[in-house]
Amino acid sequence: MAAPDIVVTGIGTFSPLGVNVQDTWTALLAGESGARTLPYPWAEELELPVRFAGITKVDPTEVLDRIEAKRLDRGAQLALIAAREAWADAGSPEVEPTRLGVDWATGIGGVWTLLSAWDTLKEKGPRRVPPMTVPMLMPNAAAAAIEMEFTARAGARTVVSACASSNESIGNAIEHLRRGYADVIIAGGTEACVHALPLAAFAQMQALSKRNDAPELASRPYDSGRDGFVLGEGAAALVLEREDHAKARGARIYARVLGGAVTSDAFHISAPDPDPNGSVPRAMRLALEDASVTTTDVAHINAHATSTPVGDIAEYKSIRNVFGDHLDEVVVSATKAATGHLLGGAGAIEAVFTVKALQERTAPPTINLTAQDPEIVLDVATSPRKLPDGDLVAVSNSFGFGGHNAVTVFATA
Known part of the structure; x- marks a missing residue:
């Protein structure tokens, strides 16, 4: 039996360029940069060699419910926002829970939660460490949040392959749809590690641009003057679907995923x-x-x-x-x-x-x-x-x- 064709029926993102796909795409076409000087006082206090990054245009806590945000690491917050947009964009399809899956990704996981909890432990003792620390810092936290949001019971899998992670999660989704494990999969990835320690560590590797005086000009792929990457944060989601399933429900199709x-x-x-x-x-x-x-x-x-x-x-x-x-x-x-x-x-x-x-x-x-x-x-x-x-x-x-x-x-x- 031939493998089913796979299509994209919904997309979502929360990024340094915008709070949704349309705003992000418009800013991208306009040639805008999401890189900006960090608003965090620790960048100066710790004398970081790199004091800028591509931080999200709006803080995720301004979008999410306060209690909801409190229970999620920043990376999972970004993921949930992007997934909700993609799901709504796909028409909020009615899918049997056992036929809906999640293939998600992150490169590092809940670093903000981990380092904050470590500071709390040192400064205030073990009794003050938040009880949700482990569920928030684990790399699969974003996949779990999306799975519970949409009652996805065909599996919620997490890829951690550094900067290839979310492209690999899309590849896994293709395979899982072809194998018939699900009819619809929410695939994508998230990262939120614009924190002092990762910035210092990447800088020590000589991986980051050090153009502190002009952050918007720092990332310059293929340019003779390129001197490193700009650390960014954000999330993006794609609703991937068997083509026969998408057509049966009259879904709009953005593109085909060939392989x-x-x-x-x-x-x-x-x-x-x-x-x-x-x-x-x-x-x-x-x-x-x-x-x-x-x-x-x-x-x-x-x-x-x-x-x-x-x-x-x-x-x-x-x-x-x-x-x-x-x-x-x-x-x-x-x-x-x-x-x-x-x-x-x-x-x-x-x-x-x-x-x-x-x-x-x-x-x-x-x-x-x-x-x-x-x-x-x-x-x-x-x-x-x-x-x-x-x-x-x-x-x-x-x-x-x-x-x-x-x-x-x-x-x-």
């Missing part, structure tokens, strides 16, 4: 494998094979493109290895320039951007690219770029610490 693949480098805990014939290009080839398309079918790529000197060139060489001369016909977007790097939420929000690009036939711009690295020969959209008429195929890439690689292939509805 995906994951591989691992087995090379280095944080550095990308520089081999242009290695696991990164293999992930792209396997994803295209799973999607039953060829490289010449692809018109658009949302690249991982974090704005690190080493990472951007390594990804470019891998893409060139896979696509060859056809890459010159592909429009590439590097949207982390606007959002910052959402770590475990990055693949999900970039999947939403890929879906919107296909729906509106517009590749979003890569901001801050003023002097393209001559070693990176790509057609990068620096302003909104119209995509061709007809059926379109787009690829979304995500790669993470530990050598995790995840690629998903989408197509017009």
